[in-house]
Amino acid sequence: MLEALSLTKAYNGHTALNNLNLTVAAGEVFCLLGANGAGKTTTINLFLNFIPPTSGTAKVNGIDVASHPLESKRYLAYIPEQVMLYRNLTGIENLSYFTELAGCEKYSQAKLLDFLTAAGLQAEAADKRVGSYSKGMRQKVGIAIATARNAKALLLDEPTSGLDPKASNEFSELLKRLSGNGAAILMATHDLFRAKETGTRVGIMKHGNMVAHMKTEELGHADLERIYLEHMHD
Amino acid sequence: MIRTVARKEMLEIIRDGRFRWSAAITLLLLCGALAMGWQHYRDVASQHEAARRDTRQQWLKQGEKNPHSAAHYGVYAFKPRMPLSLVDPGVDPYVGVAAWLEAHKQNEFKFKPAQDATALQRLGELTGATVLQLLLPLVIILLTFSAFASERELGTLRQLMSLGVSRSDLAWGKALGISGALAMLLLPATVIGVAGLALTAENGALAGSTPRLLLLFAGYLAYFAVFLGISLAVSAKASSARVALITLLGFWIFNGLLAPKAVTDLARSIHPTPSTLQFARDIEHDIENGMDGHNPADSRAEALKQELLRKYNVDSVNKLPIDFNGVRMQAGEEYGNQVFDRHYGALWATYDRQRRIHDLASILAPSLAIRSLSMGLAGTDFPQHAHFSQAAEQYRRLINREMNMDLAHHAKGKPVYMAKESLWQKIPDFHYEAPGLGWVVRNHTLSLVLLTVWCLAAALAASWMSRRMEVI
Numbered sequence: 214m215l216e217a218l219s220l221t222k223a224y225n226g227h228t229a230l231n232n233l234n235l236t237v238a239a240g241e242v243f244c245l246l247g248a249n250g251a252g253k254t255t256t257i258n259l260f261l262n263f264i265p266p267t268s269g270t271a272k273v274n275g276i277d278v279a280s281h282p283l284e285s286k287r288y289l290a291y292i293p294e295q296v297m298l299y300r301n302l303t304g305i306e307n308l309s310y311f312t313e314l315a316g317c318e319k320y321s322q323a324k325l326l327d328f329l330t331a332a333g334l335q336a337e338a339a340d341k342r343v344g345s346y347s348k349g350m351r352q353k354v355g356i357a358i359a360t361a362r363n364a365k366a367l368l369l370d371e372p373t374s375g376l377d378p379k380a381s382n383e384f385s386e387l388l389k390r391l392s393g394n395g396a397a398i399l400m401a402t403h404d405l406f407r408a409k410e411t412g413t414r415v416g417i418m419k420h421g422n423m424v425a426h427m428k429t430e431e432l433g434h435a436d437l438e439r440i441y442l443e444h445m446h447d
Numbered sequence: 448m449i450r451t452v453a454r455k456e457m458l459e460i461i462r463d464g465r466f467r468w469s470a471a472i473t474l475l476l477l478c479g480a481l482a483m484g485w486q487h488y489r490d491v492a493s494q495h496e497a498a499r500r501d502t503r504q505q506w507l508k509q510g511e512k513n514p515h516s517a518a519h520y521g522v523y524a525f526k527p528r529m530p531l532s533l534v535d536p537g538v539d540p541y542v543g544v545a546a547w548l549e550a551h552k553q554n555e556f557k558f559k560p561a562q563d564a565t566a567l568q569r570l571g572e573l574t575g576a577t578v579l580q581l582l583l584p585l586v587i588i589l590l591t592f593s594a595f596a597s598e599r600e601l602g603t604l605r606q607l608m609s610l611g612v613s614r615s616d617l618a619w620g621k622a623l624g625i626s627g628a629l630a631m632l633l634l635p636a637t638v639i640g641v642a643g644l645a646l647t648a649e650n651g652a653l654a655g656s657t658p659r660l661l662l663l664f665a666g667y668l669a670y671f672a673v674f675l676g677i678s679l680a681v682s683a684k685a686s687s688a689r690v691a692l693i694t695l696l697g698f699w700i701f702n703g704l705l706a707p708k709a710v711t712d713l714a715r716s717i718h719p720t721p722s723t724l725q726f727a728r729d730i731e732h733d734i735e736n737g738m739d740g741h742n743p744a745d746s747r748a749e750a751l752k753q754e755l756l757r758k759y760n761v762d763s764v765n766k767l768p769i770d771f772n773g774v775r776m777q778a779g780e781e782y783g784n785q786v787f788d789r790h791y792g793a794l795w796a797t798y799d800r801q802r803r804i805h806d807l808a809s810i811l812a813p814s815l816a817i818r819s820l821s822m823g824l825a826g827t828d829f830p831q832h833a834h835f836s837q838a839a840e841q842y843r844r845l846i847n848r849e850m851n852m853d854l855a856h857h858a859k860g861k862p863v864y865m866a867k868e869s870l871w872q873k874i875p876d877f878h879y880e881a882p883g884l885g886w887v888v889r890n891h892t893l894s895l896v897l898l899t900v901w902c903l904a905a906a907l908a909a910s911w912m913s914r915r916m917e918v919i
Contacts, residue, residue: 297602306458314448314607368609
């Protein structure tokens with residue numbers, strides 16, 4: 214579903230991402246690990262076509278994102294570290310706006326509310342303006358947008374950083390449900406524990422290169438941490 | 448998709464307290480300016496009507512008098528004000544609205560409110576036109592500067608773009624949403640303005656003003672669209688909302704405050720006009736010494752005398768069958784008219800050249816185009832002032848000719864000649880037909896074209912910049 218072919222991005226001489234080859238199939242959760250600046254966000258931005266690749270291609274559902282920026286996004290949902298919403302609109306208005314713009318069918322108010330509560334937002338918060346939301350609540354609206362759009366591929370950029378453990382856990386459960394429904398998920402994260410829990414595969418990135426790449430079922434928590442630290446060491 | 452964006456933008460703007468405040472203040476100022484313009488229009492219209500009747504009555508009832516004294520007594524001609532002048536008083540406060548038509552002289556206009564105003568008033572006069580040309584663009588900038596720049600800063604733009612929204616749809620939606628919010632401000636003002644027009648304009652004058660009103664409306668909409676387009680383009684391009692705001696405020700200051708002043712000064716220095724004193728002296732000099740400097744008034748009178756003596760084949764003025772004084776004065780009048788035509792013609796040609804520079808400069812600042820167009824459609828621009836002046840001058844010449852000819856034909860041999868009301872009756876009442884819309888539009892073709900060009904350029908800039916904007 215998500216495919217990177219020799220994907221490379223350089224900013225005036227500095228290589229942010231070097232020759233990444235990666236495939237995330239439907240139902241898979243691929244976690245990108247690595248220090249800040251390792252190339253995780255660059256990878257996600259390339260899939261979103263927010264930045265043009267220096268070389269190589271990123272494909273979503275077989276469609277090249279650079280040459281077909283609008284079509285490729287039809288299958289894609291994106292949840293950044295901070296889901297940003299329009300503060301003067303309510304949660305439900307935000308959801309309605311984002312789903313309408315994504316070209317979804319026009320959902321009824323009740324249906325929109327269902328998406329929000331299914332994402333873990335309290336029903337009474339849905340009609341409040343987003344300006345009063347906590348980060349966790351906004352992330353939930355982000356999830357609701359992704360589910361309402363019925364996205365086949367999810368790009369998550371450190372979606373749980375800053376969330377309390379309970380919210381973080383709820384978020385992981387939601388991801389499991391989405392991938393269970395056949396979504397391909399690519400998630401950048403610092404949270405080794407979550408990566409092991411929710412990920413089916415993990416890749417460790419360093420200086421723009423993917424230096425290691427493994428299945429989580431073959432690993433224990435301690436193993437993942439050890440391998441990660443070994444790579445970070447030098 | 449455009450409609451979805453537009454609806455959401457409008458909803459957001461309306462929920463924003465800053466918009467509600469600035470809209471309320473602008474609406475208040477606009478309505479205040481229109482109300483003041485309306486009041487002024489009504490006062491002036493009724494005063495003019497009364498003064499017009501009085502001046503006519505005074506002329507007719509001046510009693511028995513020598514015709515030349517009557518010509519000196521003179522009449523006033525009043526420039527009729529168009530109903531739309533309540534939106535834009537134009538040059539009227541500076542050039543005046545009434546001409547005193549008397550013997551020998553083409554007078555400057557009288558009753559210029561700007562003469563009585565303090566410098567402070569001159570700067571800050573609140574008219575519908577100032578609010579529309581200066582304040583509304585500011586409101587548009589404040590509504591629009593953050594359109595893309597803030598969304599980029601906040602990160603909502605990333606999320607929008609991750610949905611696969613077309614950028615041009617987004618830009619159009621934003622333009623529409625902001626227009627919708629503006630319409631909530633402009634619609635009440637328009638309704639009030641049109642109602643005011645309907646109230647003031649008796650006997651079908653409103654119907655007569657409708658084409659002008661529609662064109663004026665379209666002109667201002669185009670002017671607002673220019674600001675909307677430019678603000679969107681800058682917002683898409685700027686690295687931050689702050690930069691966008693500062694850039695746009697810079698443009699606003701240039702457009703509304705610097706350019707009009709600078710262009711007026713520039714036009715004046717390229718095509719200088721003489722001072723009032725110098726102008727009057729030049730005319731006096733030419734009448735006294737002849738336009739070529741070799742034909743002074745005395746020798747012109749002498750030549751006229753010789754010509755008449757030859758014509759009637761007599762040897763002294765006393766033997767002429769007509770009154771020499773009347774003929775001499777009419778000849779002097781006609782010579783004076785030539786001098787006036789030459790000097791006023793040159794002056795107006797200079798003003799016209801200044802006006803062309805002003806209009807041409809709207810390539811740099813769209814405010815200059817709308818300024819010119821707005822005055823033209825309100826009937827208060829300089830060409831329409833000159834048009835009226837010329838009509839008034841023709842009327843003055845008619846009076847003087849009639850008076851002098853009456854003298855020439857009837858005063859012969861009478862030590863004291865008095866004319867009666869029958870002569871005053873021979874002078875028709877002054878009737879002025881203001882130029883039509885076609886005439887006005889022809890005078891402002893350049894402004895119309897440049898405003899359209901600005902409008903298209905702003906739309907292109909907005910679509911170009913939004914298609915190329917950075918998402919992160």
